[in-house]
Amino acid sequence: MTWFNLLLMPENLLWAWRKARRCYRMADGLFDQAEIAAFELNLEAELTAIRHDFETGNWRNRPIRLVPQPKKPDKEGKPRLRQYFEISVRDQVAWIALVNVLGPELDQRMPAWSYGNRLYRAAWYEEETAEGQNSKLNIGPYRHSAGYLYRHFKHSWPLFRRHISLTARKMVGKSIEEDDLDAGERLALEQGDELAYFHPTFWNRPASGDNTLYAASLDLSKFYPSVQVSAIQRGFDTLVEGFSDEPRLSALLSAMLRFEVDDGGLDQALKAKVDPIAPVGSFDGIPTGLFVGGFLANVAMLPIDREVEKLLLQHRNIAHFRFVDDHEFLAYDFDRLLEWMTEYAHLLARHGIGVEIEREKYSPAELKWLLHPDETVEPKKLSELRSVAIAAASVDGRKPTQLMTRTLAQVSMLAATDFDLLTDAGRSQRLEQLEWLLLANIPDNEIRGDTRMAFAAARIANLTPALFRPNEELLLEHRRLKALTRGKAPADLEPAMVKPFLDRIAELEKTEQENWAALVKRHFGLLFEAFATHPDKVRLFTRLLDYCRVTGHNGFDRMRRWMDDHTDDDHKFLQSYLGAMALHVLARHVLTASVALSQPDLLHRERGAARAFLENLVRADLEAFVPRASEAVRLQQFQWNARRAFEAALMLGATEIAMTDATLSNEMLVRAIGPEKAAAPGFVVLFEMTGVPLGVWFHWLFTTTGAHPMQPPVYWATAAKSYEPSRPEDWNGLRRYPRLLPPAAWKRLAEDPFLLKSDDEGWLLDAARTQPDRFAGLPNIAPVIADVRARVGNSRATLSLVEWTEKTAVMDSSDPRRSEWTALEIVRQILEPIFEPEGPDIDYLDRLHPEDVGIPFEWLPADWRALPEATDAGDKITWEAWQSLTRRSRVAHSPGMRDYRYHEVLVSVDDRAWPRRLRALGQILWGILRQSFVLPAAWNIRGQERSLIEIVAHDIERLTISSFTISILRACLLPRSRETSMLTQFPMLFGNAKGQSADDTEFDQLIDSPDALLAQIKQAQDVLQKSQMTVLEHKPRQLIPVRLRQMGAFIDGMPSEEELGL
Template identity: 50%
Template sequence: MSLNELLLLPENFLWAWRKVKRSYATTDMLFNRAELASFELSLEAELQSIRSDFSRGSYTLERLRLLPQPKKPDSEGRHRMRQSFEVSVRDQVAWTALINVLGPELDQLMPAWSYGSRLYRAAWYEDIKDGEQSRLNVGPYRHSSGYLYRHFKHSWPVFRRHISLTARRMVGGDIEEEGLDKGERFALDQRVGLEYLKKDFWRKSTSHSMLYSASMDLRKFYPSIHPRSILATLIRYVDGLSESPEIINLIERMIAFRIDSSNLSDAMRIASEPACLGPDLTGIPTGLFVGGFLANIAMIPVDHEVSLQLEEKRNVAHFRFVDDHEVLAYDFDSLCDWIREYEAILRRIDIGAEIEDDKFAPPELKWVVGKHSDAELPDSLDALREKAKKASAIDGRKPTRLMTRTLAQVSLLAATDFDLLTDAGQSQRMEQLEWLLLANIPDHEIRGETRAAFAAARISNLTPSLFKPNGRLLIAVRERERLKGKKSRDGLEQAQLDTLHNEVEGLSLEDERRWESLVDRNFGLLFEAFTTYPEKVRLFIRLIDYCRSTGCGGFTRIEGWLAEAESRELRDYLGAVAIHVISKHIITASAQCHPNEALHRENAASRKFLEHVTQINLELYIASSGPKITVQGFQLSALRSLLASALLAAADLSTVDPEISERLNALATKSNFGNRASLEMLARSTGTAIGVWHHWSLSVSRKSEYSVPTLWASIVGLHDVSNAHDWTNLRRYPAVIPESMWTYMRTHPDLLAEDDAGWLLDAAKGNPSAFATMEGGSGAADQVRRALSNSSDQITLIDWIAFINQLDPSDPRRSEWTALEIVRQILEPLLDIESVDLDVLDKLHPANILIPEAWKAVPHNEAHETLTWLRWRSIAAEHRVRVDASGLDDYRYEEVLWMENERAWPRRVRAIGQLAWGILRRSFQLPFSWNIRGQERSLVELVAWEVDRLPISSFSLSILRSCLLSRNRETSFMLMFPSIFGKRLGPVADDTGLDNPIASPQQLLGLIEDAQSLLTNLQMTILEHEPRQLIPVNLAQVGYFGASESNSDDLED
């Protein structure tokens, strides 16, 4: 398959979207929430639009919106702003789709000593055999998980630990695994391709253990790289690209970056470093999620030249993490010579990158390697050389300066399950986090601001779990409730009850004071860390996250800092960030204010957070009044999301908490520049359809997937059915769509696609009289009429589920075995030589599956007897399930085609799995989000979560996973398209042990029969012939989907 055909795989664009969505969820950059929600709401159309533009070779980037970000202060402490851009969601997805196809094999060409911004690969430990040490396996490049880059623990810590391990190897020391900590052993396991750690690599010229170490950076790395160098590298190194003019043309269009700075103040525009001097960008835009990998691509020719030189010299080690470089050498002259040589390589290959003069460590190297004029020397050259030589010297056997003890502690804290620790253990871990947050530790292991951001995130997340209710209070409450529950009380008991009332009140106040003291103390720690690194946006975000999770009233201190901030540009940016984050938290807090939606402490923290937020001085965050004040584009975007969240939350809480609702409405008015705000005016005030804002609120709160929220009644009438986004959002709840939708469908008969029939059936059942008025109309409507006109003696699978839900839980007809039998009887006839075509599998909607009447009506002579396993298996074998081949089409039960007229098995296996899932859970109600086209493929994690919690055998669970989950479909692509998984250039570890795809209907049928056989062997009959089923469980699968990477997001830099 050609590169162009790989690029146009529909699955590729879905993978790209998942990566982009996850990147937005973890970024600390400002972005337009409405734009992201609009894209997701129209996901199917948006992805198809990008694919069509790619196919025609007509893709055109939108302009980059200049939005400088805070960066480290200069040497004199002045705050600075880094050149950065807000990239459109569409362009982020398009670029990611391109890298999905071209990236994996390019990543494999990158040297093992290059660590940052490397593409994600599956990695796991596998036990070899009892008593032996586990082995690290590195699998293929995976896409469906949504990770763009490798996790932090596979990059920066490995980078630092490889430097330390290399120093030991250079001086001839053996690396004894027994003496290494866990992180060092992990780094040693990841040495594949790193020649430095081989014993015979080095040509040691001295007998002592002294080495020399230096580090350096590249100047303004992303902005300096010529985009044309990326294209040249791609043509040179990507197999087949030179014969793909359509992709070369596409890349040329996609590296034509143009800038829009019209929505910024002059001061913010001028503050950008480097400055944007024209309409065209001549580098890689900071803010493009794949920008780090594009920089790595540009560096490939440089890296290859470096590798050749290192192989020849064998007396220098060179390491790179994006633009950070570390060099080890046997002597100081070799160190300096190599830096000069590296600078010459950069000039010769000319990708635009050059060494930053003021970023050497030790700093005296700047003068020693010739980066000076004689007039600039602060001392004699010999004196500077001696200082540099002394500062760069390390003991290779015990390279203290290169040690990674802080990283080891960070890794330990990231991997710790806090809930499993004792109180003493939790206190110890919190003390360690406080030390990491505020200690003055050298930055060579991990940057101070990054370390502080990690510690702040953990403290923010863990503080709520530190609350321990007073044992005396619990006892007093229980005793009080016992006495209150008595129908009559004597005088003594009444006096005791009065005493308990007072005791509970006193102990509650004591608990609350203790809790508030802890919350305020920890906020103080976070605030101190923020004021130390105010340019670290993630630290600032953690302050607000902490206020949200604990109910802390820290906004007064935040506002005090904003009022006194020296840099107007820093204040403007952080103020907008605060409002941007607060708008999301308002939605989650309002959701937890509902009864039974959260624990008592979480509910209280949510309400307090809303109380504090509604009292903020909005003018300090985003100045909107006064002379010469102009609200900038990024500030306006944040205000609009605040307006939407406040109005939606106010409506949501109008009956639950009228006081908070009223306060939120007042906050909405403030965010609307003092003008009256209402839901009726939201679309006009923000320029965004109310359907988009509602979709955003649901994606943030993650609620109401199977029940219509109370908020819906307040906003359903505000949707404009002629607006594409509003129309799409109205599809969410088909059983209760408004009359305006029915009217619009009647007047626009071609509005629904053929495969919308399943959705329309749900709507018709919710409102039969409205559907009856649809005359003629679309093919979807005709399909629904046929389905509703079926004779009453036909039992559809939907009817069957309603029937068995009324049966006794022990009835065999409700069993896992029966669910598998239904699927088996659907499949079995299709494999006969004279059977109907496999195309019937395209009609696997529950309304198209017909169950025999005999399954429902037990024969009269046994009507009063218990239905045994033996009798039930006999009935099921005698009376067969059949498929109505003329039934409904439903996109929610179909897989996307990866090529025109595809009839292959992989696109049909999902529908079979979805049927089995519905039977096993005894419900065919699908997540409401799937009623929006595109979401049925994007939000598959909803299925993963539910499937993993079904009370079924591990065998059946494996079958469901293989049929339903995107990872399994991705695995089925590996043999067909090995290049996009990095499997063409050599073997990689197999990571499909628990999720092998099902390759054919024959294989699926065999697996179902095996699962049924296993279940049959574990069926039993107890007293009075009652049937029972034992459920076999494979412990290797327990918690399989719950396993996740350690919480290291805040270590990303």
């Protein structure tokens, strides 16, 4: 299969969207949240359009919108702004799709000493049990379904720093004493198999045997904007095998590399502060903000890296490391170090990719004058500068204290700590370490100060809520009061009896609240101090907002005062950006807090923190963050977008809590739309205020919070009436709950009966059964309407699977009819006919649907058959009698229903028909086990049935079923299983064309054929039967067998009974 054909695969585009979605969730910058929600709401059409533009060669990037971002202050401490662009969601997804296909081929060619922006691939340690052996690092294939674009942080920056330190030790000694290393360094040493510096015979050590080394570093100036797109094109042309043989792919890449800057919506003063300036029009560089930008920079640098690799192997007296634009060097000789850095500068110039060395960022700084004689202003004589530089660059190779990674070790340890498992003393100790990391004056050579502080701030923000411990004396007083009242209300007892208890409880509650408030306030002060030290570090600022959300602390006044203090000084542009960022983040927090108020499974303190956050927010003065737009106040485009999302969130949140807290709901409405409109609010005002369809905003609410995944919210019928079905976004939004389609939606269907596709039959059936009168008004011209009408009017000789689960859901939990064994038996009987000599062709599985699976009436208890509406527990039946009955009266399947929610829509299915059928069988099994075929509401929107399959993963883990059936469900339904099935079919997609990646599928249960599925079902049933029993009064019981490996990799895909422990 060609590269271009791989690019067009539907799975590839879906993986690209998943990666883009995760990138947005992790992003620190501003972006249009409504645009992302709109893209996801229209996902099927959006991915189809990208594929069409790829295939037809009509690709054209949308303009990249300039949104300046804060950067580190200059030498005088004055704030600066850097280029940053908001890339359309469509273009982000398209670029990731291209990198998914071509990236593994290029990433594998990159040297081991290049660490930044390397593509994600599976990596794990395999513990060795043999005495004296260490754990082994395995590097698996490039994976896509997990949604990660780049490797985890721990496999990039910490590894980069640790490999530098370890290389220094290796340069002066043949071996490294592992007892002198911390845990992180030992693991880093294990990860150095591909790094030539660790090979015993690599180094040409000087005869002197001196332990002194020389270390230096440099940065590239304005790296991303300086990389010429022609260099990226050359990288793909010359380094991807077969790329030049695919002119369509080359032409597509050229089109995708044509960027056009749009700086509309920004005032001139702000644009003039951006460094470098980004003029309107053609942009020859990598736009910062493009998710794949880091990888494209690596592609441009790859020809240089490969030439450097050859020189390193030739000379063997220099170590070269690169992390994006940061370069580190180690050498035995100082003059050789200077020669290498000069040679590297010449390499950059000769390859002509557009980048230059930043002369102000050499370390030691004196290298600026030693390497660039044209620098006229010298602080000292060259001989003095050389002496200072030699002293600063000198490193003891055996104990390279300047290169040590102790801070990184502490960061790694704290990152890996599960605070929920610590004692109170352990938590306090870890908190002290975090405070030290946050505020200590630590050199930046291991990890940048602002990055270290951002990490500590995030951990403190997450840890603080877990520090709360209820007052034991308070609990005791409550118990004593309860014992005294003995079920009576305190008001019904003598006041003299209960008053001492109530007074003591009130006193203890006040003390508890004061102590908690003091702790929360202190931690906020620590976080704020870190932000005030590095206000350009946006993540430190957003951690303040996150902290207010999870603790309920009112920190808005302190943040507002900072905003007020910097309205008109040098920080005014930084202030405008942070203000917009505040509303951007607060918008999401408003949604999650509003939904939290009605979640019954939250802790009391979590719910209290959510309420306090909302109360503090609606009473805070946020005009200093982003003022309301008016004739006198002109907002930047990014400010307007943030304010729009914030006000929309307030309206949506007010709707969520209207039934539980009408007062707070009204305050939120007043804050969003003003007192006059809040007096008679309507959902239409949300569209009028923002210009964004209601369907987009509500989809944003549901996807951000995960609220109402199955059933509609109480306000849905009212909200749906304000939708405009003629808008595509609103129509898709109304599809979410087909049983509650408003009259306007039915009217549109009547006017445009071909609006629905042929495989919308299942969706329309759901709507028709709940609103038969509305459905009766639809014309019969569209086949999908005629087919549903025929189904609604037909009577059946058997129970449909949907009706069966409705019956079994009310049976006793131990009744064999609703058992796991029975669920497997039904799927088994659906599958077995294709193996019979006169049985149907396997194609009959292509239209598998629970409405078309017939369950014999004989399977119901006798009294239920006589009284179809009966809901009593029915008769008792033993396991033996039940299994005999199911084999006598068998399940029937009549193909016919077309429902995209069960039948994945692929452009080309010839070579991947079985995975599509496997998913339908898995969904049937899943529905029976959960006793319901009500699908996730989001799946009613076309495209979401593929994008949000993760909903199933969460549900599977909650089912009380054996690990054997869980493994079957995972193989049928989860994205990773689908991806694993493609590893051998399309190895180029995973960077494994030569089969050199480690096997990461040991615990994946791959079901690659109907035979394999049938065998797995039989095996699971056999295991269950061995755990079935009959107890008192002949009641059947099922024990739930669990195997810890959960059906991992076995010989021939099947375990033996010995392996199962049976």
